[in-house]
Amino acid sequence: MSVVSRPGVARLLSHRAGVAGAAVLVAAGVLAALAPLFISDETLDVTRVTAAAWQGPGADHWLGTDHAGRSVALLMAQGAGTSLLVGLSAAVLAVGIGTLVGVLSGHFGGWLAGALLRVTDFFLVLPALVLAIALSTVLPRGLGTIVLAIGLTSWPSTARMVRAQTLAIEARPFVERARALGGGHAHVIGRHVLPSVVPLVLVNTTLAVASAIVAESTLAFLGLGDPTRISWGALLHQAQLHGAVPQRAWWYLLPPGLAIVAVVLAFTLVGRALEAVVTPKR
């Protein structure tokens, strides 16, 4: 048990997991981008499919069919785009708000920082999912609503981290020097605070996508998704609604869930690998 090699091995391992995660994400991204090219609307139109419902996996439909006779494999491919798009947009929105609030409350002191901190702490403890459910119930159903509901409820942890980093960097002598030489707020934030916050923001975005995809699937499962689009969560909503559990239609239940787990885990692993790279070991 040499002290030197252990962290080295661990770091290599975490990177290997990160590389595997990145590979999964590339595959999912390619699938989502190609899906509209080889899937026509007719094949997924409930009124126009000809195959029998509840078929197990076989030569014709290698992931079986759903309650209406649609191919589960094609539904999965079609759903990838929505799940990834919502996850990414909601994460960018959440991290964007978090960064803005964090930098402002870290850089400016006084009542503004106090108020922002108060609001951040308030939203940090509230159950984000409950708020997201409330928001998507009162707003009209649609893709924008889900993105808004997830984004507006999951920014506080980023705000806390960015604020801490802002405070740490502004205490450093070179920022004091910049101020002494006449650098204003814009200069200090633009030249010193933001560049130092970027790695942290990147890590946070990656991890935020993971939780946003889980949140999207949960909202869609509760029937709060965009009714005109297929996502992995919406597929599970349909499965539950049409009795896939009593039918023991495992081919209908497994793929969407496994896809969610794979992509969420991949984002988490990539995020952790990034974290290991950007935060220096103590």
Add this chain to the structure above:
Amino acid sequence: MRLAGRFGGAALSLLMVAVLGFFLFRVVPGDPVVSMTRGRPSTEALQAELRAQFGLDRPLHEQFWSYLTSLLHGDLGTSFTFRRPVAEVILERLGPTLLLVGTSTLIAVLLGLWLGVRAAWRRDSAFDRVTTGVSLTLWAVPTFWLGMLLMVVTGDLFPSRGMRDTDTAPDFVSQALDVGHHLVLPSITLVAVVCAEYVLVMRSSLLQEMHAPYLTTARAKGLRDDLVRTRHAVPNAVLPAITLVFLRFGLVVAGAITTETVFSWPGLGLLFYDALTGPDYFLLQGLLVVTAGAVVVMNLLADLLHGVLDPRVRVG
């Protein structure tokens, strides 16, 4: 002084919860009656009557004031679908949720802390890798999906709907056994998802203590490895972990909503689902205020508990 600050902060948070509830369900939707009667036969006259009945025809600031004062009296308004006081409906559903959430949290905390300690103490061992890997994976698993899978896998072994069968004998023992039988799958689902978080929290908490000088001292005294762990490292590391357990109470709430929906467990989570499919804004508002309020109170408890248990915080 610090204590007064904590209570003041919690009171302010509760007020913000109330304001948020009003804003979300009375201001954002515009006219709640139009949204709630969508898809049902209704006339202008009927809608006007409903508006008058629920006090929606008065100016917004008057509505807000009466909402706030009734809230202070424990009055959460009237449910649109149940046509009964929201507080009454919520109180009825509290028992099943407390049973499910209480059982699951207890198991998840004990199991999670134990696994986390084991994993951290033998860092990078096979046990640690498996535990961390499984926890990370479970963290990525949507709660409702795990519940559906469990139902398919276990088949007819456990009941998957509701809390008790109608044909069970009325005596206490068979009723309790029946409820326990129904409780198995929902609580496994909730434990699996919540436990993963606790394992990771406990593990990282203990890892931070691993190189503390007092552990070197304990070892230098010649204490056995087990005693160093149980007497010195764990008592120090368990404090932040317990605090986090309280802080992540919102996680349990979220898990309960989907778990109860999948298993038709007749608690607050299922009520939440029923209210959002309605949609019944008045019921949703009450549920939001109650759950968010509970989370705020849990946080205050965590704060106070931490102060009692950890002298370093008390002094500071």
